[in-house]
Amino acid sequence: MSCAKVVSQFEVFAAGELGHRRTWSDAEKIRIVEESYRGHRQGSVVARRHGISRALLPQWRRAYDLGQLDGAPTAFAALEIAPDPMPLPQGAPRGADTDARVEITLANGRRLTVRVDIEASALTRLVQILERA
Known part of the structure; x- marks a missing residue:
């Protein structure tokens, strides 16, 4: 007789949580993105830990890199x-100043x-x- 062990992972949601979108503040997004950049962690691990989609974290990272997650409008x-501090000499081409x-x-x-x-x-x-x- 063989011993078979069936293990399944599942998550139970409360009835009130179904169908509701969560909203994240910019401060929470920044904290999660910075955590995903620390060390050798994979983004999917951080996303799973916080219960967000793996596809959402790269969007937040991109917004973070562009400075769009500070909460303030642009x-x-x-x-x-x-x-010009010094006028160009007569006859010098306009693009001559490489410094x-x-x-x-x-x-x-x-x-x-x-x-x-x-x-x-x-x-x-x-x-x-x-x-x-």
């Missing part, structure tokens, strides 16, 4: 255009000075990192 920053820089003041008050020829993707990553810090 705001415009003031832009000030200053005159030209631009200063960006972020919403959190930090300032970032970069070369004008910086790649857009690198600038995007820098701004995201500085806004989160």
Whole structure:
């Protein structure tokens, strides 16, 4: 006679929980996303622990990376255009200054000075990192 053991995993929901969507605050989403980034944890493990869909966590991660989970609406920053500190010499081509820089003041008050020829993707990553810090 063989000993067969049947193990099944199932979750029991209370009758009142069926059909109701949960709402998560931005603070809860940020906490869950940051937990998913810590260590060598897989996103699916963190999603299962908090009872969310595995497909929802990457959406929250993307919003977190874009800075959309802070709860505040997107705001415009003031832009000030200053005159050139040194006029270009007569006859010099306009793009000749390869060391030209631009200063960006972020919403959190930090300032970032970069070369004008910086790649857009690198600038995007820098701004995201500085806004989160």
